[in-house]
Amino acid sequence: MNDLISAITAAVAADPEALPLRLHLAELLIANGDRARAVAELSQVLMRDAAHERAQQLMREALGGSAAATPAVPAAQQPPAAHEAPESAAATGPADQDQSHGIDWARLEQEVDVTIDPPFVGATEATAAPHPMPVDGDQAAAELDEAPETPEVTLADVGGLQHVKDRLNVAFLDPMRNPEIAKAFQKSLRGGLLLYGPPGTGKTFIAKAIAGELGAKFLTVTVADVLNSFIGESEKNVQRLFERARKHAPCVLFLDELDSIGGKRSMYGSSATWMRGVVNQLLLELDGVGSKNDGLFVLAATNHPWDVDDALMRPGRFDRVVLVTPPDAEARIEILRGALAGRPVAGIDLAQLAARSDRFSGADLEHLATTAAEKAMTDSIASGQVRPVTMADFDAAFTEVQPSTGGWMQNAVNVVTFGNADGRYDELEQYLTREKFIK
Known part of the structure; x- marks a missing residue:
């Protein structure tokens, strides 16, 4: 699987x-x-x-897993409650409705295409599905008090990618470390930082390293932490997460896969208008409406920045954007060294492997090392003796594992060719030109 x-x-x-x-x-x-x-x-x-x-x-x-997990519709569109059954219900025969509650369950099941049990039918634990409920006051207070983790990693733990580190220092870290000097040059400390690039390039690890550099706590937010089936609860989840980060400042609030949480509102049709409210709430929190964002550093990552709502990219929000490219040769050596740590190896030439794995993402390199190790493990099981991983195992692994960044690069070429009128992706265009994706 x-x-x-x-x-x-x-x-x-x-x-x-x-x-x-x-x-x-x-x-x-x-x-x-x-x-x-x-x-x-x-x-x-x-x-x-x-x-x-x-x-x-x-x-x-x-x-x-249940009807309750569907984003709820406004009250005006919901079927009437049992005690508010319409007069026409009285004329419905017993074959069409549940007489004890006045609700036509068969019709509702057909409309929403899920099974809806009448209330109080005594569902067993084996059949009852979990219903995500709004967070009550005590639970919200407990979550608010729970301190996020404090990362111990820093940018020194990120192998290679010196150009990315330099860009992070200039655009984000140096002004944060020197607020008085930044103020003298009218450098705003508001706004967030967006990391983007192909999948598997270590954007989350870099975000943790930034928190480590700032000596700040680190709170990760994914779309699963935000979405809720009840009207208004998703927006409240966004608000609660920002409140928790503010309470434990200095804190880095990291929005993973920003395009899933803050996608373009124009792309959400009438059946997903509830997602627009999530984007609107996110905009309010970034602007600090009704609260102060001092000590709150908002970072985000995405593989598809072109799918992020334009309003999120305006000054004071995610106005600093850094491209995280596939690891360079130095970084590939470090990633492979870490992937092989603790495994029996013999005669491994990391420099040669790094030279052969150009354009591999960090995740690709981990997969390459795992595949090579599996080759040695299979032989070891067959012989009953441990055989170390060798270059021959990597030769075999290279025939099975290819870089996964190619499709992303082609999409990026289309973006910089047809959608870079404002210069937002100049850094990406320079990288694609340097790597000969653009001639």
Whole structure:
């Protein structure tokens, strides 16, 4: 199952617009118990096709597996409660409605395409699905008091990528460390930092390293932490997460996969208007409306910055953007060294492997090392003696593992060619030109 998920994940990374692949990946993730990743993949599908019935059905399953997990409709559109049954219900025969509650359950089941049990039917633990409920006051207070982690890693722990570190220092870290000097040069300390680049390039690790550099706590937010089935609760979740980060300042609030949480509002159709409220709330929190964001450093990461709502990219919000490219040769050596640590090896030439793995992401390199180790392990099991991983194992692994960044790079070429009128992706264009993706 895990190998299949890895293979389809790589295929999706190569072709992000392949919605059937994303749906299949989401199904596998749900079956494997990884509902958070499934929600993220399904959000990408719904952002591109808000009326996609299968994606909506899987989203309900990922969020809780029942009708209650469907984003609730406004009260004016909801079926009347039992004590408010319309007069026409009285004329409905017993075959059409539940007489004790005045609700036509068969009709409702057909309309929403899920099974709705009448109230108080005594569902067993084996059949009852979890219903995500609004957070009560005591639970919210407990979550607010829970301190986020304090990372111990810094940028020194990030192998290679010196150009990325230099850009982070100039755009973000140096002004934060020297607020008085920044103020003298009228350098605003407001706003957030957006890391973008191909999947698997270590954007989350870099965000943790930034928190370590600032000596700040680190709170990660994914789409699964935000979405809730009840009207208004998703927006409240965004508000609570920002409140928690402010309470434990200095704190880095890291929004992972920003395009899933803050996608373009114009892309959400009438059946997903509730997602627009999440983006609106996010904008309010970034602007610090009703609160102060002193000591709150907002970072985000995305593989598809072109899918992020334009309002989030304006000054005072995510106005500092840093491209995180696939690891350079120095970084590839360090990643491979770490991936092989603790495994029996013999005659491994890391420099040669790094030279052969150009354009591999960090995740690709981990997969390459794991595949090579599996070759040695298979032989060891067959012989009954441990055989170390050798260069021959890597030769075999290279025939199976290819860089997953190619599809992303092609999409990026289209973006800088046709959608870079404002110069937002100049850094990306320079990288693509340097790597000969653009001639």
